[in-house]
Amino acid sequence: MRAGSSLRSRRRHRRRVYDGIAFDVPFGAQGGEWTHFASDPQDVRQSVRAAFEAGATGVVASREYDEMRIPNLEAFGAAAREYGRG
Amino acid sequence: MSERPEPLIGVQLGPHSVFDEGVEPCLDILAKKAAVNAVFVYSQTYYPGCCAG
Numbered sequence: 001m002r003a004g005s006s007l008r009s010r011r012r013h014r015r016r017v018y019d020g021i022a023f024d025v026p027f028g029a030q031g032g033e034w035t036h037f038a039s040d041p042q043d044v045r046q047s048v049r050a051a052f053e054a055g056a057t058g059v060v061a062s063r064e065y066d067e068m069r070i071p072n073l074e075a076f077g078a079a080a081r082e083y084g085r086g
Numbered sequence: 087m088s089e090r091p092e093p094l095i096g097v098q099l100g101p102h103s104v105f106d107e108g109v110e111p112c113l114d115i116l117a118k119k120a121a122v123n124a125v126f127v128y129s130q131t132y133y134p135g136c137c138a139g
Contacts, residue, residue, distance in 0.1 A: 018094055058094030061120060064128075065099035065112075070119065077095075077121035084093040084121075 019051035020062040023072045036067075041075035048079035059084070096124035100131070 023039035051059050061068065061076050097116055104112050104127070116122035 018096065052093070056093070058096065058124075060094075060096040060098065060124075060126070061122070062098065064103075065097050065116070066103045066106075068097075070115075073115070073120040077119050080093070080095045080121040084095060 016057040017055070018058040018060050019054075019056040020060050021047045021051065021076060022062040023047075023076070024067045024069050025063055026067060038069060039072050041071045044072045044075040045079040048076055049083045052083040092123070094124050095121050096126055097122050098126040098128060100128055 021044065023044045024036065025039075026034035026036045028035040048059055059076075059080060061073070097120060099112075099116075107115075113125070116125065
């Protein structure tokens with residue numbers, strides 16, 4: 001979904017929207033072992049930026065804390081501080 | 087001019103994360119590194135054997 005379409009939808013419905021920013025999500029279990037796809041901190045930062053620029057009321061790091069790596073948590077936090085204030 | 091309210095900066099986590107790391111260290115990491123001001127703690131999930139309690 002493009003960021004612009006999300007913004008148009010929000011303006012029309014005037015609801016609070018909290019964008020999920022998914023990173024470091026494991027996938028593809030084989031033999032009981034999951035492959036962990038390490039996200040790029042720059043991608044995480046740009047995703048948070050895009051969410052706030054599209055009018056998000058907030059963001060939620062997804063899927064869950066124990067999958068997340070510190071560099072991506074730091075990128076998420078830095079972007080939230082920079083772009084979340086508007 | 088109205089001031090924009092503070093945005094919700096959240097994360098979902100399971101209680102096992104808090105037990106593993108300790109409440110204070112876990113919340114400190116989230117607040118300092120990820121700027122988190124809202125925590126969504128789940129108590130049930132779809133993975134077998136991962137329910138709290």
